[in-house]
Amino acid sequence: MNSREQILKLLKQHQTNKTPLPKIDTTALLNVNLVEKFKFEFERVGGIFIKTAFNRIFDEISKIITTENLRKIYAENFDNEINAIIKNLQVDEIITQPHSYRQISIVDASITSCDFLIAETGTIVFIHRDEKFKSAVLLPRVHIIIAKEKQIVGTLEEVFSISGGNFDSIFLITGPSRTADIEKVIVQGVHGPQKVYLIIV
Amino acid sequence: MNYTPQKFSINAKRALENEKLRANLTRAIKHTLTKRTEVVSELSNWEELRQLAHDIKKHTIENLGYYLELFEKRAIENGINVLWAKDGNEAREFVIEIAKKAKAKLCVKSKSMVTEEIGLREFLEENGIETVETDLGEFIVQLANEMPSHITAPAMHKSRDEIGELFAEKLGVELTTEPEKLTAIARKILREKFLNADIGISGANFLVAETGSIVIVENEGNAGLTTTLPKIHIAIAGIEKVIPRLVDLTIFFKILGRSATAQRFTSYVSIINSPRKNKPDSPEEIYIILLDNGRTELLKSEKLKPALYCIKCGACMLACPVYQRVGGHTYGSIYPGPIGSVLTPTMFGFNEAKVLPFASSLCGRCYEICPVKIEIHHILLWLRHEAVQKNLTSKLEKIVFKLWTISMRNVKLYELGASLMRFVSKIGLQPKFKNWTKTRDFPQLAEKSFREIWRKELKNDFK
Ligand code: SF4
Numbered sequence: 147m148n149s150r151e152q153i154l155k156l157l158k159q160h161q162t163n164k165t166p167l168p169k170i171d172t173t174a175l176l177n178v179n180l181v182e183k184f185k186f187e188f189e190r191v192g193g194i195f196i197k198t199a200f201n202r203i204f205d206e207i208s209k210i211i212t213t214e215n216l217r218k219i220y221a222e223n224f225d226n227e228i229n230a231i232i233k234n235l236q237v238d239e240i241i242t243q244p245h246s247y248r249q250i251s252i253v254d255a256s257i258t259s260c261d262f263l264i265a266e267t268g269t270i271v272f273i274h275r276d277e278k279f280k281s282a283v284l285l286p287r288v289h290i291i292i293a294k295e296k297q298i299v300g301t302l303e304e305v306f307s308i309s310g311g312n313f314d315s316i317f318l319i320t321g322p323s324r325t326a327d328i329e330k331v332i333v334q335g336v337h338g339p340q341k342v343y344l345i346i347v
Numbered sequence: 348m349n350y351t352p353q354k355f356s357i358n359a360k361r362a363l364e365n366e367k368l369r370a371n372l373t374r375a376i377k378h379t380l381t382k383r384t385e386v387v388s389e390l391s392n393w394e395e396l397r398q399l400a401h402d403i404k405k406h407t408i409e410n411l412g413y414y415l416e417l418f419e420k421r422a423i424e425n426g427i428n429v430l431w432a433k434d435g436n437e438a439r440e441f442v443i444e445i446a447k448k449a450k451a452k453l454c455v456k457s458k459s460m461v462t463e464e465i466g467l468r469e470f471l472e473e474n475g476i477e478t479v480e481t482d483l484g485e486f487i488v489q490l491a492n493e494m495p496s497h498i499t500a501p502a503m504h505k506s507r508d509e510i511g512e513l514f515a516e517k518l519g520v521e522l523t524t525e526p527e528k529l530t531a532i533a534r535k536i537l538r539e540k541f542l543n544a545d546i547g548i549s550g551a552n553f554l555v556a557e558t559g560s561i562v563i564v565e566n567e568g569n570a571g572l573t574t575t576l577p578k579i580h581i582a583i584a585g586i587e588k589v590i591p592r593l594v595d596l597t598i599f600f601k602i603l604g605r606s607a608t609a610q611r612f613t614s615y616v617s618i619i620n621s622p623r624k625n626k627p628d629s630p631e632e633i634y635i636i637l638l639d640n641g642r643t644e645l646l647k648s649e650k651l652k653p654a655l656y657c658i659k660c661g662a663c664m665l666a667c668p669v670y671q672r673v674g675g676h677t678y679g680s681i682y683p684g685p686i687g688s689v690l691t692p693t694m695f696g697f698n699e700a701k702v703l704p705f706a707s708s709l710c711g712r713c714y715e716i717c718p719v720k721i722e723i724h725h726i727l728l729w730l731r732h733e734a735v736q737k738n739l740t741s742k743l744e745k746i747v748f749k750l751w752t753i754s755m756r757n758v759k760l761y762e763l764g765a766s767l768m769r770f771v772s773k774i775g776l777q778p779k780f781k782n783w784t785k786t787r788d789f790p791q792l793a794e795k796s797f798r799e800i801w802r803k804e805l806k807n808d809f810k
Contacts, residue, residue, distance in 0.1 A: 149639070150431035153586065156643045157412030165406045168399055170594050191612070247576060247628040251542055267612040274623075280575045281628045284568050302600070306593045311421075311558035314623050318616035323568040326608065327484035327500065328526040329371075329507050330378040336483055336530055337537065338568025338615070 172307075175300035180265040181346075184298050187268030191321030192334060194343045197295075204231045206345055207257070207290065211237060214288050214341065218253040220244060222278065228292060232257060247281045255288035262305050263298045263344075264318075270344065271305055272317040283319060289339040293346050350494065350679040352691055352700035358677040359706070368504055372674050375503040376665050382609035383662070390601070399598050401720040404656035407590055411646065414556040414589045415637065421559025425621035428634045435465030438636050442467060442548070442581055445634060446476055449579055451545035455537075457563070457570035458482035459550025460498055460659055461583050461638060463681045467548070478548075479540045481569035483533055490517045496675030498682065499607045499661040504674050537569070547573035547630070551584035552658070553599060554635070557592050558620060561635060564603060566614040574617055580630040582619075586637050587655040599658065602718035606660035641694030650729050654689045656719040663713035663723060669706055678703060685713035685723045692730060697737065704730035768792055 147155070175183065185195045198206050210216070217238040223229065232240065244250055258278075262271035270291060274280055283289055299305060302318075309316065323338030334340045350358055362368055387393050407414055419429045432438035446454070454476055456468060468489070471478040480489040484501035488494065491513055495501030502510070511524035520532050549570055553562040561582050563570045574580050590599070596618075604610040623629035645651040664670045664684030675683035680691040680700065688703035704727045713723040735745075754760045769792050 148431070149433040149437060152433060153431055153637075153639050153643060154412050154416065157415065157586075157646065160646050161412055162409045165402060165409055167406045167591055168402045170399070170592075170598065187611075191614070244627070248542060251538065269612060274629075277626065279627050281572065284571050284575070302597045303594055306597070311560070311593065311620070313618075314621050314629070316616075316618040317571065318618075320612045320614050322614070323566070324614055325483045325530060325567050327482075327487065327502050328505075328510055328529060330375050330503075331507075331526040333526050333530040336534060336567035336569070337481065337541075337572055 170303075172301075172303050174304075175266055178265065178300070180298045180300060181295060183265040184263055184268055187265065188263075188321070188344065189268070191268050192324070192342070193268060193321050194341065196343060196345045198345060198347060200227075200347050203228065203292065203345060203347065204234065207231075207235060210255075210288070210290060210343055211235060214255065216254040216288060219255050219257060220250050220253045220279075220282055220286065221257040222259060222282065224259060224292065244279065247279065247285065250279060250282050251285045253286050255290060256282040256286045257290045257292065258282055260291050260293050260297070262308075263293060263346075264300070264302055264305065265298055266301045267320055269302070269318050269320045270342075272319070273309055274314045274317070275312075280315070280317065283317065284323075284338045287335060287339060288341045288343070290343045290345065293344060295346055350676050352679040352703050354679060355677060355702050355706055358679065359673045362673040362677045367506065368674055369672065371504055371506050372671065375500065376671055379500075379609050380665055383605060383665075386605045386609055386611050390605075396598060396602055397718055397720050400602055400658075400718060401656065403590060403595050403598065404658075404719050405653075408587065408646070408652060408655050411586065411589070414591060415586060417556040418554050418559055418589050419637075421557065422561075422635060423559075425559045426633070427559065427561075427621065428632065430634060430636045431639075432636050433639045435638075435640055438465050438583060438638050438640070439467060439470045441634070441636055442471065442583075443474055443476075445579065445581060446471065446474075446546060449545055451476055451579070453540065453544045454478040454546045454548055455481050455540050455544040455569075455573050455577065456485075457547070457549045457565065457573040458485050458501075459548070459583060460681060461550050461585050462548065463495065464640065465583075465638070467583070479537065479544075481537050481540070481567075481573060482565075483530060483567060483569075486533055486537065487513065490514070494676060494681060496683070497661055497664055498659050504676065541572045541576050544573075544577045546579045546581060547575075547577040549573050549580065549582050551582050551588055551635070552603070553596060554584055554589040555591075555593050555596070555618075556589050560593070561617075561619045561633075562596060563617045563619070564600070564613045564615070565617075566608065566610075568615055571615050571617055574619060574630065575628055578630055579632045579634070580619075580622075581634045581636065583636045583638060586639055586642055587657075603658055603660055606658075606662040606716070606718040645690075645693055650726060651689070651693055653721045654686065654693070654723075654726060656721055657686050657690075658719055660718060662716045662718065666712040666716040668708055668710065668712070678706070685727065686717075686721070689723060689726050689730065697733070701734045701737075704728075704734065762796075762798065765792070765796055769794075769796075 220241045221232045260270045261273040322334040322342050323336045325336045430441050468478045480486045487502040496504040507524045515522040551561045552564045604613045622633045670684040682690045692700035707727050709724045711724045754764045
């Protein structure tokens with residue numbers, strides 16, 4: 147008997163089936179302004195929230211470029227309008243078609259989209275099914291996300307009920323990378339970004 | 348230093364005398380517990396959540412075979428290789444085989460208790476494969492060549508000064524004691540490792556049966572990188588990690604972050620379903636090793652089964668008055684504190700670790716804080732009973748308790764015994780139970796017994 151069979155045989159011998167699997171009531175966020183709630187939670191975990199009109203995106207990103215002193219940027223492929231805005235940003239280099247994650251590891255910031263925003267916890271959801279660089283949300287020091295207001299949902303349950311099990315992976319980001327491993331002092335930017343900007347249009 | 352459970356009392360004494368250690372512990376524990384209370388009390392349904400989590404775990408453990416097979420089926424459909432290991436040895440062999448086939452030279456590891464349990468890093472290093480802990484706390488204890496002292500805060504026993512000196516000595520960097528600078532140093536060194544690693548090794552906080560997902564919760568981003576950059580990802584998980592549904596995660600996320608690090612939600616969660624062939628930066632091969640290593644032993648006993656509900660948050664350790672004073676290393680096990688005192692003797696050898704269930708005040712704080720409502724203090728009491736049954740306590744202790752039992756059954760004998768004791772202690776002839784009095788004072792008997800007072804002074808008042 148191999149280990150698999152051994153383990154399973156033992157487990158089946160001790161199967162009792164006394165306790166039913168509890169039902170989980172879907173908790174919707176009722177009577178809550180989702181944008182306000184998201185903003186509150188996102189800022190509470192250290193995110194920087196920027197709500198703006200479409201024609202102001204360029205200015206907002208430019209402001210971030212100045213404050214953070216960004217020289218090299220990686221930008222995901224957006225729709226044509228946003229691509230055009232990104233192309234005009236004043237930086238030394240904009241990478242849009244990296245050949246490996248090594249290139250992304252040397253940029254100062256990445257600009258990406260996301261799939262959902264969860265109001266309950268201020269969480270940004272990335273669902274991977276396509277060619278996107280997964281590590282673009284983790285490698286650079288600064289991460290800028292451009293999202294639409296209608297991407298905000300109430301809870302993680304809602305995300306799961308929309309996505310089902312059909313994905314390669316899901317990545318949830320709630321604030322910047324952080325540690326408290328040295329004397330419980332919170333330090334941001336351990337392995338992932340130190341700053342997370344969300345531009346919501 | 349070589350710590351083993353047998354040496355608990357020696358270790359405890361040493362820890363209690365170490366003022367620096369106690370200061371480090373107190374600071375870290377106080378901080379986390381205060382924050383935890385804050386983020387727990389803002390949830391009006393905390394008790395409901397605990398019960399739900401408990402019931403989900405209970406149901407799953409009762410049907411563990413079913414859910415593991417379902418997980419396996421879904422994971423294979425998703426393109427993940429599923430391996431079953433009955434013990435650490437088999438698990439280590441699986442990993443080395445994969446590593447050799449891939450001609451791997453460098454492995455990056457994210458935090459995982461189960462890999463500590465089976466000594467995976469040491470094993471890989473012995474086999475010539477550089478293996479680097481990437482969680483900051485684990486990186487620190489790896490550098491110091493120590494064991495983690497807490498399951499979610501491995502370096503909590505160290506101060507910033509000690510860490511600064513360690514970095515200067517081992518990494519040849521300029522001495523600094525600022526957490527920001529120390530973190531930046533680690534980031535730089537570990538970034539290089541990430542970019543060059545052949546294999547990423549992780550644990551798993553949960554395995555979702557219905558979708559075949561591997562779920563990892565973390566704060567630093569190192570688990571995200573570990574499971575994204577290298578071409579091969581190996582996840583190792585105890586068989587008890589499986590949960591039935593994706594939606595169950597919503598309950599566990601709420602309680603885990605709050606209990607482990609006093610956070611409302613951890614910074615990062617990876618839910619991994621499948622490898623991605625020919626994609627820019629995802630593993631092309633994913634392996635999950637399902638590890639038994641003593642877990643089925645717990646399952647055989649109704650009393651011990653609940654210990655398998657543990658989600659390894661570490662809260663019971665922080666809440667434990669014994670752990671608070673002696674720290675994690677004292678227990679001589681990678682699973683310290685209350686739940687460690689259950690897991691260590693039952694999973695890794697009763698005889699060697701039989702003293703651990705006695706290293707508790709049985710106050711029940713561990714149960715009160717446990718997010719999955721494990722009655723740890725009851726299990727500890729039961730394990731003490733087992734230790735006695737198995738003849739693992741001293742002869743003298745047995746005789747004393749035997750006499751005690753006899754005298755408790757007979758009033759006359761009891762009174763005789765008590766007055767004898769009173770006489771002996773009055774003339775200063777305290778019994779010298781060395782092992783007992785080494786760590787506690789011998790209880791002083793009151794001058795008069797209650798029965799005496801009752802007979803002489805009180806009885807009439809109540810007439
Ligand atoms: S026993 Fe409970 S409190 Fe202790 S680590 Fe496990 S889940 Fe956390």
